[in-house]
Amino acid sequence: MYGTRVVVLGAGIVGAACARELAEAGLEVTVIERDRPAGGTTSHGEGNVLVSDKGPGPELALTLLSMRLWPQVLAALADRGAADTAAVEWDPKGGIVVATTEDGAAELDRFAAAQRAAGVLVERLDSAALAAAEPRLTREVTAAFHYSGDAQVQPAGAATALLSAAVAAGATVRTGCEVLGGTVRGGRLIGVRTSAGAQDADIVVNATGPWSGDVSARIGAPIAVRPRRGEVLVTTPMPPTVFHKVYGADYIAAVGSGSAALQTSAVVESTRAGTILLGSSRRQVGFDDRLRPHVLSAIAVKALRLFPCLADTAVMRCYGGFRPYVDDHLPVMGPDPRLPGLWHATGHEGAGIGLSVGTARLLRQLVLGETPDIDTTAFRVDRPAVLGASNATTTHKERGLA
Amino acid sequence: MAVRQVAVVGAGPAGLAAAEAALSAGATVTVIESAEQPGGQYHRMLPRAYQATHPQRLQHHWRAFERRRRALLHPDCTWWPECTVWALEQAEPGMPPRVHVLDGSVDGTGRPRRVLEPDALVLATGVHDRVLPFPGWELPGVFTAGAAQALAKGERVVVGDRVVIAGTGPFLLPVAASLTEAGAGVLAVLEANRPATVLRGWASRPWELAAQVGKAAELAEYVVGQVRHKVPYAMGQAVIEARGDGRVEEVVIARVDPDWSVIAGSERTLAVDALCVSHGFSPQLELPMAAGCALTAAGFVEVDEDQRCSAPGVYAAGEITGIAGAPAAVAEGTVAGWFAAGGAPAAVSAARRRAAAGRAFARRLARAHPIGTAWPDWLREQTVVCRCEETTYAALCRAAGAPTREDPRAVRLATRAGLGPCQARICGQTVTEITARAREQADAPRAEPHRRPIAQPIRLGELAAPAAQAGPSDRPNMKESES
Ligand SMILES: Cc1cc2nc3c(=O)[nH]c(=O)nc-3n(C[C@H](O)[C@H](O)[C@H](O)COP(=O)(O)OP(=O)(O)OC[C@H]3O[C@@H](n4cnc5c(N)ncnc54)[C@H](O)[C@@H]3O)c2cc1C
Ligand SMILES: Cc1cc2nc3c(=O)[nH]c(=O)nc-3n(C[C@H](O)[C@H](O)[C@H](O)COP(=O)(O)OP(=O)(O)OC[C@H]3O[C@@H](n4cnc5c(N)ncnc54)[C@H](O)[C@@H]3O)c2cc1C
Numbered sequence: 043m044y045g046t047r048v049v050v051l052g053a054g055i056v057g058a059a060c061a062r063e064l065a066e067a068g069l070e071v072t073v074i075e076r077d078r079p080a081g082g083t084t085s086h087g088e089g090n091v092l093v094s095d096k097g098p099g100p101e102l103a104l105t106l107l108s109m110r111l112w113p114q115v116l117a118a119l120a121d122r123g124a125a126d127t128a129a130v131e132w133d134p135k136g137g138i139v140v141a142t143t144e145d146g147a148a149e150l151d152r153f154a155a156a157q158r159a160a161g162v163l164v165e166r167l168d169s170a171a172l173a174a175a176e177p178r179l180t181r182e183v184t185a186a187f188h189y190s191g192d193a194q195v196q197p198a199g200a201a202t203a204l205l206s207a208a209v210a211a212g213a214t215v216r217t218g219c220e221v222l223g224g225t226v227r228g229g230r231l232i233g234v235r236t237s238a239g240a241q242d243a244d245i246v247v248n249a250t251g252p253w254s255g256d257v258s259a260r261i262g263a264p265i266a267v268r269p270r271r272g273e274v275l276v277t278t279p280m281p282p283t284v285f286h287k288v289y290g291a292d293y294i295a296a297v298g299s300g301s302a303a304l305q306t307s308a309v310v311e312s313t314r315a316g317t318i319l320l321g322s323s324r325r326q327v328g329f330d331d332r333l334r335p336h337v338l339s340a341i342a343v344k345a346l347r348l349f350p351c352l353a354d355t356a357v358m359r360c361y362g363g364f365r366p367y368v369d370d371h372l373p374v375m376g377p378d379p380r381l382p383g384l385w386h387a388t389g390h391e392g393a394g395i396g397l398s399v400g401t402a403r404l405l406r407q408l409v410l411g412e413t414p415d416i417d418t419t420a421f422r423v424d425r426p427a428v429l430g431a432s433n434a435t436t437t438h439k440e441r442g443l444a
Numbered sequence: 445m446a447v448r449q450v451a452v453v454g455a456g457p458a459g460l461a462a463a464e465a466a467l468s469a470g471a472t473v474t475v476i477e478s479a480e481q482p483g484g485q486y487h488r489m490l491p492r493a494y495q496a497t498h499p500q501r502l503q504h505h506w507r508a509f510e511r512r513r514r515a516l517l518h519p520d521c522t523w524w525p526e527c528t529v530w531a532l533e534q535a536e537p538g539m540p541p542r543v544h545v546l547d548g549s550v551d552g553t554g555r556p557r558r559v560l561e562p563d564a565l566v567l568a569t570g571v572h573d574r575v576l577p578f579p580g581w582e583l584p585g586v587f588t589a590g591a592a593q594a595l596a597k598g599e600r601v602v603v604g605d606r607v608v609i610a611g612t613g614p615f616l617l618p619v620a621a622s623l624t625e626a627g628a629g630v631l632a633v634l635e636a637n638r639p640a641t642v643l644r645g646w647a648s649r650p651w652e653l654a655a656q657v658g659k660a661a662e663l664a665e666y667v668v669g670q671v672r673h674k675v676p677y678a679m680g681q682a683v684i685e686a687r688g689d690g691r692v693e694e695v696v697i698a699r700v701d702p703d704w705s706v707i708a709g710s711e712r713t714l715a716v717d718a719l720c721v722s723h724g725f726s727p728q729l730e731l732p733m734a735a736g737c738a739l740t741a742a743g744f745v746e747v748d749e750d751q752r753c754s755a756p757g758v759y760a761a762g763e764i765t766g767i768a769g770a771p772a773a774v775a776e777g778t779v780a781g782w783f784a785a786g787g788a789p790a791a792v793s794a795a796r797r798r799a800a801a802g803r804a805f806a807r808r809l810a811r812a813h814p815i816g817t818a819w820p821d822w823l824r825e826q827t828v829v830c831r832c833e834e835t836t837y838a839a840l841c842r843a844a845g846a847p848t849r850e851d852p853r854a855v856r857l858a859t860r861a862g863l864g865p866c867q868a869r870i871c872g873q874t875v876t877e878i879t880a881r882a883r884e885q886a887d888a889p890r891a892e893p894h895r896r897p898i899a900q901p902i903r904l905g906e907l908a909a910p911a912a913q914a915g916p917s918d919r920p921n922m923k924e925s926e927s
Contacts, residue, residue, distance in 0.1 A: 078851035080853075085854055202858065215848065333533055335531055346904055354904075357901060361897075
């Protein structure tokens with residue numbers, strides 16, 4: 043494998059993490075980025091690294107792997123220099139999930155029990171413990187669970203640090219360089235054509251996030267990854283009010299939903315700067331990034347249900363991005379069976395920040411022909427949700443819903 | 445044809461002129477203004493609480509303003525004072541955006557939300573002072589020239605007995621005049637650009653100036669005023685540092701080259717009790733950006749001869765299209781309001797010529813008072829660049845210098861510069877310029893620092909409450925119950 047030329051497409055957090063793993067494995071890595079590193083989805087979302095929203099299954103396994111890796115990755119980054127690690131802003135603050143209805147409580151109970159069986163650290167909070175943990179939270183809570191494993195990072199900082207580590211391990215980054223198509227010879231992908239000339243490769247890794255569908259189509263092997271819009275509100279800086287990541291149990295349902303219509307759920311957390319982030323929405327509107335006040339309003343309604351004390355707190359900013367979405371809500375990683383030389387590492391939807399390091403580790407193992415740390419069958423490219431015939435029809439219809 | 449409904453945002457000279465013209469063209473008009481009173485920067489009026497006996501004493505063109513202000517009383521005009529546009533929503537293709545308004549004072553709570561769907565939208569939101577950072581700029585006693593003028597004109601507050609006014613631009617003199625009139629002692633007015641730069645800026649295409657005689661005469665009047673008050677006016681000099689213990693006590697003045705690099709050995713100190721700085725103006729671009737309007741290379745809203753923006757149904761007038769003083773803002777407002785209302789071109793050809801001349805004047809003014817590119821050399825490592833988040837110059841350069849952190853967004857997230865309560869209104873342009881310089885890029889992006897989809901802070905409770913659809917003649921609730 044030594045001397046293998048790998049071209050990673052996209053310098054978001056997934057591309058950065060993959061470039062780091064592959065460069066450290068001794069491969070010759072070039073990262074190709076249309077705009078600038080960490081300028082895409084990675085700097086337009088939140089940085090929750092969550093176990094709490096994942097039920098038993100392959101994504102939970104990937105999450106638990108990532109959770110194990112994050113501290114190791116941070117320690118490795120720290121060896122290179124303090125500035126990079128500080129920018130990651132890793133904070134294992136823990137998460138609290140609450141239900142506000144009796145049905146919600148029963149649902150949450152079952153969910154937590156299943157997670158516990160799968161190895162997740164989760165603990166039920168009685169009302170006294172909840173009041174101690176989150177004194178400003180509504181008292182109208184029917185069930186609450188604490189997940190000590192939930193953490194957060196500053197996504198752009200984390201992506202930058204990972205990419206710096208890749209560069210330190212010998213990777214090259216080419217920015218302002220858009221992938222236009224692939225070069226195929228003898229049925230094998232041997233490079234990509236870009237706005238700044240051709241780039242030869244033995245392996246091409248498509249890590250272009252919500253643009254992965256478009257980029258794979260340009261290369262001639264389309265996969266069904268589509269954008270799912272999400273918005274987040276940011277308040278003015280406040281004295282400490284919210285101490286964990288706190289979210290409503292309906293978040294879990296919204297994450298797992300395939301509906302194209304607007305869904306919102308409350309995810310409330312404070313940042314080091316004192317601002318509170320209020321997320322988030324899920325809509326399928328293509329790459330339409332226009333402001334929709336009714337969406338922001340819906341987020342505010344849900345957030346206030348959890349923290350009524352925030353009613354007079356001012357929102358000073360909102361931002362949004364496009365989650366890379368696959369119909370079955372699972373990431374895509376591995377070789378493309380239709381076109382030798384093409385690999386994908388994408389489709390992480392609303393969890394790509396947290397899952398980046400686990401994905402990168404598995405990709406490295408798959409590329410090197412090693413046994414991966416966890417079973418990757420569920421993430422293979424060759425599955426109906428990724429290669430299915432369906433992809434073109436939906437996008438147009440969904441645009442109309444905007 | 446059905447009567448057109450025109451919404452005007454901002455009741456400064458441009459917005460008032462737009463309302464007046466739109467009404468005379470037969471439209472119904474809603475004027476939305478976040479302040480309590482009309483007038484904007486130029487006619488900044490006394491808050492009602494301070495109503496003085498002779499408010500016109502410090503005001504110019506009071507009569508013209510009085511006449512224009514009467515447009516607000518027209519039966520087809522709805523006046524929405526203390527109402528702020530917090531968002532523009534591009535909804536229907538080919539139509540102007542929906543206008544989302546908060547009804548209540550800027551720092552109010554529980555303000556109802558209203559939504560207007562006008563046939564045409566006139567944006568006349570003006571500018572705010574641009575201030576470059578320098579060591580000591582965050583000390584109490586350092587004012588933006590605009591704030592000092594507002595204090596003098598609006599509240600009759602005198603900022604100091606030993607005041608230095610520094611920066612660049614022709615508004616340094618009017619500020620000096622207002623301050624002196626209000627009783628402040630002005631020690632010096634310092635223009636950083638040299639006479640050669642200023643003259644070169646004015647020299648090309650002099651015939652375009654003919655239409656600006658009113659403007660020129662007004663400036664001359666100020667200069668005479670300065671002479672009368674004997675305020676020394678110096679060019680090619682800058683305040684490069686403010687010092688003091690808890691408050692500004694002295695400033696460091698230096699002679700500067702045309703690019704504003706300090707001429708070594710020319711530094712001297714001067715004891716002061718206040719410093720007013722102005723390095724030109726930043727247009728208030730969040731609403732034009734939210735509407736999808738294109739910008740000019742100089743960073744103002746792009747308009748055609750009819751004040752039309754690139755976004756359908758949207759017009760812009762006044763300082764957001766370029767800095768040329770109040771008369772030009774009025775001419776532009778007239779043109780914008782008239783065309784927004786669907787008026788026939790012939791009737792406003794004179795105003796159109798004045799507006800075009802105003803834009804030519806604005807370009808000339810900008811050329812005459814450029815910001816020298818070497819100003820970051822005045823900064824020290826520990827100089828705070830973003831005051832909200834206390835980001836230092838060194839931190840910014842370090843972040844921008846990292847080879848893997850090219851994205852301005854990534855730089856902001858890494859340093860938090862521009863992410864605080866002012867939302868980069870003060871430091872946005874500065875941060876992009878420093879970033880571009882640290883990365884040795886020739887041009888700093890223009891539009892990027894002005895993207896604020898939420899144009900004004902909105903409280904969560906206000907956002908959560910449903911919005912009311914407002915018709916052309918709906919008046920905001922709070923005001924009705926007051927009167
Ligand atoms: C509102 C919101 C909240 C979120 N919250 C969380 C959270 O709390 N926790 C979490 O883990 N995740 C969260 N996410 C999801 C997370 O942000 C994404 O899963 C992750 O950023 C995806 O990273 P990526 O590297 O795959 O994609 P990106 O960051 O989008 O990177 C892809 C890169 O590819 C480049 N590219 C595109 N086309 C081309 C081309 N033709 N040629 C070259 N380059 C190209 C792009 O410029 C871009 O830089 C959230 C997302 C949103 C929108
Ligand atoms: C310090 C100083 C001195 C000056 N001296 C002179 C002089 O001597 N002679 C001269 O000719 N000119 C002078 N000018 C310039 C003059 O003030 C301007 O040319 C003129 O006011 C521009 O008019 P405008 O209508 O474009 O903007 P403005 O007068 O700035 O009016 C904009 C209005 O929009 C409102 N607004 C903004 N955003 C919103 C929102 N989101 N919702 C609702 N309302 C909003 C603001 O409250 C404001 O009232 C001076 C300016 C300054 C700052």
